[in-house]
Amino acid sequence: MQIRNSSERYGLVAVSIHWLVAVVVFGLFALGYWMVDLTYYHDWYKQAPDIHRSVGILLFGLMILRVIWRLANVGPKPLASHRRWEVASAHAAHSLLYLLLFVAMVSGYLISTADGSAIDVFGWFEVPSVTGQIKGLEDTAGTVHYWSTWAILGLAAVHAAGALKHHVIDRDNTLRRMLGQ
Secondary structure, X not given: OOOOOOOOOOOHHHHHHHHHHHHHHHHHHHHHHHHOOOOOOOOOOOHHHHHHHHHHHHHHHHHHHHHHHHHHOOOOOOOOOOOHHHHHHHHHHHHHHHHHHHHHHHHHHHHHHOEOOXXXXXXXXXXXXXXXXXXXXXXXXXXXXXXXXXXXXXXHHHHHHHHHHHHHHOOOOHHHHHOOO
C-alpha cells in the first residue's frame, strides 16, 4: 500500500488516521457515557475524566494532522457508478463529521478549562486555559459537548451504513478503498 492517496485509493496515512480516529471517538464516547454516572467514592471518579481529557487533546492534534494531510493529498475520485447525490451527500457527511468533531473537542476543552485551570495530558504537557474563569461557560459548553457527541455517533452510523450499502448492495470498491485494499 502506498503512503499517499492516489486517484484510485486512499494511502496508508489516510487509512490509518481514519480508523484510529474512529476507534478513539467511539472509545471516548463510551468512556464519557460511563464516567458521568460515577460517584465521588468510585475508584475511577478522577482517573476516567483525566484519561478522557488527555485522549481528547491528543485526538485534537491528530485531527489537525488529518486536515493538513487531507489538504495536501488528492483524494480518490468518486467511482463511476456513484450517483451525483451520493457524491454530494458523502461530501456533506464528511464535512459535517469534521465540524462536529472539532465542536466536540473545543467544547470539551472549554468544560475542563472554564475555571481557569489547565489540562494535564498524561503528565507529558499541559494545555492552559485560554478563557480564564467565565461564569456559566462550563454548563453551556457541556450542553454543546453532549449534543455534538451524540450527533457524531448518529452521523457515524449513517456513514457506516452508506459504506456497507456500497459494499453489500452495490458491490463496489468504496469500502475496500478505506480498508487499504
